[in-house]
Amino acid sequence: MNANDLLHTALFIVVLLVVAVLLGRYMTAVLDGSSVVVRKIGRPLEHLLYRLAGVDELAEMSWKQYAYAVLLFNAVGALAVYGVLRLQQWLPANPLGLGPMTTDAALNTAISFTTNTNWQDYTPETTVSYLTQMAALAVQNFLSAATGIAVAVALIRGLARHTANSIGNFWVDLTRTTLYILIPISLALSLLFIGQGAIQNFRHYADVPTLQTTTYQAPKTDAQGNPLKDAKGNPILQDVKADKQTIAMGPLASQEAIKMLGTNGGGFFNANSAHPYENPTPLTNFIQMVAMLSIGAALCIVFGRMVGDQRQGYAVLAAMTIAFALACWAEISYEQAGNPLIASLHVDQGSSALQAGGNMEGKETRFGIADSGIFTVATTSASCGAVNNMHDSLTPMGGFVPILMMQFGEVIFGGVGSGLYGMLVFALLAVFIAGLMIGRTPEYIGKKIESYEMKMVAIAVLAMPLIVLVGTSIGVLSPLGTAGIANPGAHGFSEILYAFTSATNNNGSAFAGLSVNTPFYNVLLAIAMWLGRFVPVVAVLAIAGSLAAKKRIAVTEGTLPTHGPLFVVLLLGAVVLIGVLTFVPALALGPVAEHLAMIAAH
Structure with missing residues (x-):
């Protein structure tokens, strides 16, 4: 970087x-x-x-x-x-x-x-x-x-x-x-x-003349669009002149x-x-x-x-910002490093006054590595899914970062609303872990966190990994699922893993090498999207109702402060602990395996 x-x-x-x-x-x-x-x-x-x-x-x-x-x-x-x-x-x-x-x-x-x-x-x-x-x-x-x-x-x-x-x-x-x-x-x-x-x-869409006329051969067809063939069964070709382009409006x-x-x-x-x-x-x-x-x-x-304490909001915002900055550093660094196999051919991938450098495949030259990398992290942090570059063309570890950002539950800023309520669920989990370590009933903003809240937290946190991993398993084990893979090996697995991670976390971006416009994927991903959205929503609202009914308890010397640097670290630790440990095997089979193959010149 x-x-x-x-x-x-x-x-x-x-x-x-x-x-x-x-x-x-x-x-x-x-x-x-x-x-x-x-x-x-x-x-x-x-x-x-x-x-x-x-x-x-x-x-x-x-x-x-x-x-x-x-x-x-x-x-x-x-x-x-x-x-x-x-x-x-x-x-x-x-x-x-x-x-x-x-x-x-x-x-x-x-x-x-x-x-x-x-x-x-x-x-x-x-x-x-x-x-x-x-x-x-x-x-x-x-x-x-x-x-x-x-x-x-x-x-x-x-x-x-x-x-x-x-x-x-x-x-x-x-x-x-x-x-x-x-x-x-x-x-x-x-x-x-x-x-x-x-x-x-x-x-209406506009037809504009092209700067250059291109002539190519294409099969002749009948009125129904079926290709015509000669007596030997070979397709009959005709010259086609391309001198205009249709521009969508x-x-x-x-x-x-x-x-x-x-x-x-x-x-x-x-x-x-x-x-x-x-x-x-x-x-x-x-x-x-x-x-x-x-x-x-x-x-x-x-x-x-x-909640009457702005420090609580700033603590959550600090945790999100730190994680986002680290992800941007990793994403840009991996893309700026490029592909070592290309470097071994004595091709200079370094940035200079004459070239952007790094892995520019699938990227807009007007945006370059930095703006493409920040956009990639932002869109997978925010459950947005908009893309200004082709995620399927990222380096293996460059693709690892956006997958991981989604697998964190998209709580790093996150979708509008879903990012905050997802991070607050992790905050409840963090104070629960802290309570176990110090032997006290966990509290958050004056509310005791008890068994009912933790059951709902478990549902909200674990529903997404369950849907992603089960869906990915079905995709890689079913012939209907593997039929859509355009790239064999680890990258093909990453494409299916990305699809279910994106759908369940309501992101919408994709590794576009996977053909998903089939009844199999349309139905399966629709189920993942619906459950990934509304199972956590119901659990979060149940938590809200339970907390609203409780009395606010006074802060004592034994209360864990939830607005300082220690809590920010604890909160980030809870997010990483759940996200990384849950998906380590799947990530190892996908982007990590592909990265190791790349550096080993395979």
């Missing part, structure tokens, strides 16, 4: 932390209703929405009612998206006349966007219409993000309240998050992206903004954030990286302010 890479990373982290503090203060005021935006400016619209939906905004919910509302709302959302995907051929705003998705692909996509995963095993610009992009996919980008934030806020209330039977109102949390946080910031980002060159229109900037802000990640184009229309300039690249981590980091500030 050279000085330029270090400067890039340091600048990014400083900007992110400044944005997090400012945004966290605003979000706290919105979520507790004290902001002037909530009390006066948006009040008429908010009140109208409650009346139309038949919601009593003053009625709070128990954790079971809150969980029921979350599950019902998202199930209805998944059904609505599925319907649009299956019926889009009869709906307006479909200039290309695109047909319906297959049943299994529509199921996978509907669950993917509902769970904030945005896993795409199809080519968006040739598969989904403008209406589908806007009314189904982009809408779920807002609602799935708002759901995650609402669950995080419910858990914070559980820690902040005492002897209470409720943890808030899901419909109010959902509405305020969408209305006052996600929509305004997304609108501002959309305008900024348009100013930098991202497109936003409803035009559409309402892109509006979806790009919430894609990044809501840690959704679903691209308007198949090339995702490597496409010049989605990510036109280095400035948009930097803003996208900040946007995808900003709410996850800001929620740490919200947490500290809502």
